[in-house]
Amino acid sequence: MKNNHTLIIGGGIVGATLALKLAQAKHPVTLIDARPKRNQADWEQVLNNRDARVYALSLASIGLLKEAGAWQKIASSGRKADYSQMQVWQRNGIGELLFGENDSSNDNSNDSAKPEMLGSMVEPLVIEYALWQRFFEPDVSDYLTVIDGHKVVQMDWLGSQQGYRVTLDDGTAIQAALLIGADGRGSFVRKQAGIELDTLDYKQTAICCAIQTAKPHRATARQAMLPTGTLALLPLADITDEDKARPQHWQSVVWTLPRNQALSLLEEDARVIADKLAAASTYELGAIDKVESIASFPLAAQQAKSYVADNLVLIGDAAHGVHPLAGQGLNLGMLDVKELFEQLTHDFARSGGTLWGANQTLRTYERLRRPHNSLMMHSFSLLNWLFAGELAQLRPIQIIRNEGMYRVSKIRPLMRLFAKQASGV
Structure with missing residues (x-):
């Protein structure tokens, strides 16, 4: 040996x-x-x-897969959905975080330039x-x-x-x-x-599925911070001829809910789940036309x-x-x-x-x-605590959260730093 x-x-x-x-x-x-x-x-x-699950690969992870010789095969397969923006918002609060080069507040932006990729969603x-x-x-x-x-x-x-x-x-x-x-x-x-x-048991369950929405995702990864937990809407690759004729309408969903609420919802018809999901997202991407591959998993750190x-x-x-x-x-x-x-x-x-x-x-x-x-x-865990659960709905916590998101959204260097940290490079 x-x-x-x-x-x-x-x-x-x-x-x-x-x-x-x-x-x-x-x-x-x-x-x-x-x-x-x-x-x-x-x-x-x-x-x-189509797999309802995707991994949000950072630039660092993509770089490592390139070194291993695997990313080239993924890219040539077409089974990836690059994203150039991340949008984070909360219901009933102020402040929205928007990461990426499509930001109109960037005075040096060139509308004709291709947006910089932040990462890629891959099954x-x-x-x-x-x-x-x-x-x-x-x-x-x-x-x-x-x-x-x-x-x-x-x-x-x-x-x-x-x-x-x-x-x-x-x-x-x-x-x-x-x-x-x-x-x-x-x-x-x-x-x-x-x-x-x-x-650490969060006493939450994540429901995941693939959905086709009325509006296109426009290469944006979205996350709503709700009182019940986070709701992520992540771009999925277009894999069929029908998808490619109407591109950017498939998303992967990770919807975090209190465990009992999630288990109760999973007993409903797929159409009911789709309608409740669209409502929870405040119809950010319009109605949900199709839903596939509904699954769930308990959350713990x-x-x-x-x-x-x-x-x-x-x-x-x-x-x-x-x-x-x-x-x-x-x-x-x-x-x-x-x-x-x-x-x-x-x-x-x-x-x-x-x-x-x-x-x-x-x-x-x-x-x-x-x-x-x-x-x-x-x-x-702290972010989850700040947005979800009974304590998160107390007025003092809401004020701190609202003010924090609003202030952070106005500090461009800090937003760029967060985006860089997320990319892993």
């Missing part, structure tokens, strides 16, 4: 991106994905349908398919081994010099100097390593008390999970990938090829990422 062999458990977007980056740098890596194996025909079948399966295609290309295939359709059932630490041996459900044993947990919120790796969680142990490190949702109101969950995971890759390869080169996944390397990664992720988690 080479001293820089790495085993990544979890073949989602975060784990697959890191695997590609390592393989590109000629570091041997094995990626284990418990989900069933897919061939080309399987991918074509699942991609025929999860579209990203995963692009990453899957890259697994078989010659610049990575010699260094990347992918095992899908099998679960890890046992992890054994063999000491700092040897790392971990993991056993799969078919009895296969794999040994690696470094074990990376990228296996989501319920991370098996985290649990087996004995790493505890700090959690969590943070691993440690991101690292001997020969082991957590990334993405295995390490942290945040409220979806700012759409930054995946982007934080992609920043984990960028930082961990840089620290691993930097220390490997600096040591002359002898250090791989050493404790000092992993601790540096944790020191750089955990405080930032923690700040984001608590910031999103």
Whole structure:
């Protein structure tokens, strides 16, 4: 076994991106994905349908996918919806935040210039398919081994010099100097390593669906801050000939509600849900003509008390999970990938090829990422508290909130800073 062999458990977007980056740098890596194996025909079948969910990819995440060779495939597929503006408003309040270059208050704006892209909305399966295609290309295939359709059932630490041996459900044993947990919120790796969680249950449920609206979205990501929770209207790619003949009318919805209210609404007919959704958005994009793929998920924040142990490190949702109101969950995971890759390869080169996944390397990664992720988690929780729930409707809180949004909306340098932070660059 080479001293820089790495085993990544979890073949989602975060784990697959890191695997590609390592393989590109000629570091041997094995990626284990418990989900069933897919061939080309399987991918074509699942991609025929529109997914109600999208990831709001920041410029930093797009840049990382470009480096991994996946973004080029996403762009050529046409299954992305770039956005150049973000609009945030609250009901029964003053102040609206509008981020982007289409802002008429920008005195130097050129109406004929193409608006600057802030990010792109992409369906999860579209990203995963692009990453899957890259697994078989010659610049990575010699260094990347992918095992899908099998679960890890046992992890054994063999000491700092040897790392971990993991056993799969078919009895296969794999040994690696470094074990990376990228296996989501319920991370098996985290649990087996004995790493505890700090959690916060918002007692909210998010309803998500795809909707076709009467008005076009005009490359704008919208978010209404409602007393019941946030309502996000996010551009979706036009995938059918009918869509392209009438472009920019499909949106992905993430509607946060108190849990009991959400569960009650989910029992209603789709048409009723669509009408209530349009009313909740104050008909910002007009009536809702069609609704598809209604689903829901409970909302909670969590943070691993440690991101690292001997020969082991957590990334993405295995390490942290945040409220979806700012759409930054995946982007934080992609920043984990960028930082961990840089620290691993930097220390490997600096040591002359002898250090791989050493404790000092992993601790540096944790020191750089955990405080930032923690700040984001608590910031999103604070925003949720300021707008949703009983306390948020008290008059003093409303006054502070209204005045804050109004003042911030008038400070252009601050608005540009917020937009830059959201882009991750």
